[in-house]
Amino acid sequence: MTPTLPRANDAPTKLPAAAYDIACVRCGRLAAFLAEVRSKHASYFCRPVAPFGDPAARLVIVGLAPGMHGANATGRPFTGDYAGLLLYETLYEFGFSNHPESLGAADDLQLTGARITNAVKCLPPGNKPLPEEIRNCNGYLAAELSVLPEGGAILALGRIGHEAVLRALSLRARDFAFAHGAVHELPRRVRLFDSYHCSRYNANTGRITPAMFKSVFRAVARHLKRERAGERAA
Numbered sequence: 001m002t003p004t005l006p007r008a009n010d011a012p013t014k015l016p017a018a019a020y021d022i023a024c025v026r027c028g029r030l031a032a033f034l035a036e037v038r039s040k041h042a043s044y045f046c047r048p049v050a051p052f053g054d055p056a057a058r059l060v061i062v063g064l065a066p067g068m069h070g071a072n073a074t075g076r077p078f079t080g081d082y083a084g085l086l087l088y089e090t091l092y093e094f095g096f097s098n099h100p101e102s103l104g105a106a107d108d109l110q111l112t113g114a115r116i117t118n119a120v121k122c123l124p125p126g127n128k129p130l131p132e133e134i135r136n137c138n139g140y141l142a143a144e145l146s147v148l149p150e151g152g153a154i155l156a157l158g159r160i161g162h163e164a165v166l167r168a169l170s171l172r173a174r175d176f177a178f179a180h181g182a183v184h185e186l187p188r189r190v191r192l193f194d195s196y197h198c199s200r201y202n203a204n205t206g207r208i209t210p211a212m213f214k215s216v217f218r219a220v221a222r223h224l225k226r227e228r229a230g231e232r233a234a
């Protein structure tokens with residue numbers, strides 16, 4: 001059956017149920033690892049981490065997977081460790097949020113027009129999910145991306161996020177090569193923007209700098225602004 005995809009002005013008020021399942025244990029290795037981590041860190045979330053942000057987002061940011069002491073601990077993507085610092089600061093700078101930092105599930109942070117999710121919802125050992133785990137989790141991402149309106153934007157943080165997006169949209173990876181700063185035209189006027197992941201490792205090695213990251217966000221903002229202008233003119 002062909003899904004009914006949202007038009008430009010459609011604004012979902014919540015994500016489809018198929019976009020997330022807190023009880024999912026489809027990946028045996030990851031479920032066992034979470035149980036092990038939970039036994040050492042009783043206060044940690046240690047479950048599949050839900051997308052965070054605006055259900056009506058025109059920008060969906062796709063990372064890799066929860067970090068051990070970040071999202072896996074707090075239950076919110078890119079929150080609690082280094083990886084989120086630049087991301088949330090940049091979202092604030094570009095008007096997508098009401099605070100420049102994400103402190104944890106109890107703060108009043110709100111994203112407007114943007115949502116953050118991961119290709120793999122459970123913490124993988126060594127930050128490295130197996131290919132079958134990425135495939136297992138892809139249905140959730142596909143359900144989430146199914147509500148992205150026409151003319152929306154997807155920002156992939158790293159190659160795994162990029163490839164997960166293409167898989168979720170039934171597009172071939174070889175037609176859309178990952179590169180920092182690359183922009184890919186997808187169906188329904190959606191654009192996929194690529195960035196290196198804003199991890200501590202990439203920041204420390206100089207692979208990603210705040211200027212490089214913000215330059216990608218500028219391109220995203222330009223696209224969304226053009227689309228908005230086009231809608232108003234239509």
Ligand code: SF4
Pocket residue numbers: 024025026027028030031048120121122133136137138
């Ligand atoms: S990674 Fe995804 S598919 Fe695998 S157990 Fe977690 S939520 Fe389920």
